[in-house]
Amino acid sequence: MPLAGDLHSAQYFHGRDGLGEITERHPDLNLSHSLRDHSQLNITDKCGVDVALDLLRAHPARSITYIVLGPMTNLARMMRKDGDLVRDKIGRIICMGGNLDVPGNTSAVAEFNFFADPYAVKDLIVPSNPSAGLPLDRFLLVPLDITTPHExxxxxxxxxxxxxxxxxxxxxxxxxxxxxxxxxxxxxxxxxxxxxxxxxDAMELHDIVAVWCAIENPPDTDLAVGWNARKRIFDVERTGEITRGMLVVDRREDESAYSPGANRAQIQAAIENQKLQHGAWESTALPAQVETQFEQYSSSQHGVLCVTETPGAESLLxxxxxxxxxxxx
Structure with missing residues (x-):
């Protein structure tokens, strides 16, 4: 279950077993023996949260990369259980999730992982109290913007x-x-x-890009050749009627965001087809800010580092x- 709200899954796509109901269509691939007897597996009855915390305790500080390939729930529960341990010992966090300047894949505005548990996203990368969240200097977001072209x-x-x-x-x-x-x-x-x-007629390699990023960019290293990232400023919608999981980009503060009024599809096509620099054909009009008596939603004022370039889709293929x-x- 997510930290709050209803459970959302993608069984319609991945099946109950996560592999398109392979257990029903290919019974010849079902296991005929206990996994506990497998020489290369260490089976445990502990929950994933405790297993991950144990691994952090058992290994040198900053040596482990944590890759988020689903909702951020387990990582959020780790932080709630022993946030000091996670912040002190974790090396790098690579998270596949969210969408900034492209449409969502679960709703018009949300990517599935962030849609499934936006409360965890809020706790970890855009908390009201930044000191309570993840160490963003060791965090890399790999959003749909960069993963979708890899197939x-x-x-x-x-x-x-x-x-x-x-x-x-x-x-x-x-x-x-x-x-x-x-x-x-x-x-x-x-x-x-x-x-x-x-x-x-292709499989989008969203999670694979995140794993590739983790392999090529281990903890305590600069990004490898061909990889680039930039900080983006946004908050996450948790309770919106039609915007659950949306990353609300602060286009007043985020210099790398599309400007207000831009046709994002047109701009993206121009960038891809004509190799234009970001910003061409975009409106630069910004309204004057008006403050209200209500508390503003917090945003990560220092920004969340988001991957903007990889060595390329063909390289990954x-x-x-x-x-x-x-x-x-």
Whole structure:
């Protein structure tokens, strides 16, 4: 459950098992033995919050990277349970979540992870009392703005990995395939089916970009070549009727934000197609600020560091093909 509010999941896309109901479509892949007997796994009955805190205690300070690939709930519960330990010992936090200058993927204005628990987002990166939040000098946000262009095109997967790959209407058959390829085809076929419904024959690599970022940028290092980030100033909407999880960018203070009145789709197209510098064709009009007697929503006045550039979508695609399936271009 989120820190507050109703539970929201993405079972319609990922299935109850997280892999597109692979357990039902491919019973041959179900485990026939206990995971407790697996030589490479350490099974525990502890909750994830306690496991993560134990790991922080057991390792040298600033040596662990924590990657958030879902709602920030567990990390928020860690902070509530032992915030001093997290702030003292954590090395770097990489968070896939939110959207700043592009539409959401769960609602018109919100990305799923932040939509699922905006209260955790508020506690951790835009708290009313900044000293109660995460150490933002070790925090990197990887929003939809940068992750969406990174894709695994399914025709490429079909050409280079599994020539018989299709959708769940034509499920993978294990005969003659390496076990890994049968496994990946078995859960990707459902993903392909869903993505085609959205008009795209590719899987967007949102979480993969965050993991890639963590691998390439370990704690206590400057960002690697090809990676760039800039600070953005925003708050998060928690209770809005249609804006739950929205990152409300303070366009009065955030110099890197699109200006008021800009057609974001038009500007983005111009930037991508004509390689224009940010700011062209945009309105620069800013209204005079009017204060009220009500307390203003807080924002991260020092900004949250957000990834704005990676070594490129093609670089990630080639890396995945090599690292996962051993395929050299």
């Amino acid at each position: 695994l095109p399914f025709p490429t997967y079909q050409q280079k990995v599994d020539t018989s790959f299709d959708t769940s209407a034509n499920p993978s058959i294990p005969a003659g395939k390496q076990p890994l390829i049968h496994f990946t085809s078995s859960f990707l076929e459902r993903t392909r089916e869903m993505m085609i419904k959205f008009g795209k 080639q890396l995945i093909l090599k690292r996962v399936w051993g395929i050299e271009n």
